[in-house]
Amino acid sequence: MRSSKRRNRRGEKLSIGLIVLLLLVAMTVQIVRLKQKEQAYAEQVEKLQQEYEAETQRAEDLKKLEAYMQTPQYIEDIAKSKLGLAYDNEIIFKESDE
Numbered sequence: 001m002r003s004s005k006r007r008n009r010r011g012e013k014l015s016i017g018l019i020v021l022l023l024l025v026a027m028t029v030q031i032v033r034l035k036q037k038e039q040a041y042a043e044q045v046e047k048l049q050q051e052y053e054a055e056t057q058r059a060e061d062l063k064k065l066e067a068y069m070q071t072p073q074y075i076e077d078i079a080k081s082k083l084g085l086a087y088d089n090e091i092i093f094k095e096s097d098e
Contacts, residue, residue: 068074079085086092 084092
């Protein structure tokens with residue numbers, strides 16, 4: 001009788017040990033997956049931060065351009081470059097094609 005109880009207890013201990021080992025393996029796998037996800041999210045955050053900074057710079061540039069477009073200098077530049085207009089006292093020199 002005693003030997004069967006010892007075998008039973010050994011079997012119980014072995015079963016408990018295997019269950020604990022399986023749980024440890026499962027937890028280790030989950031930890032590795034979480035670390036990988038964390039790294040992927042960190043890369044995504046970095047990429048989004050760079051995009052945000054680029055768009056912020058672009059917005060500033062557009063505000064500057066908008067302010068410039070409201071000035072008389074812009075109107076003058078467009079009149080000269082697109083329409084070929086000049087002031088009465090200006091002389092326009094063109095390069096020869098030679």
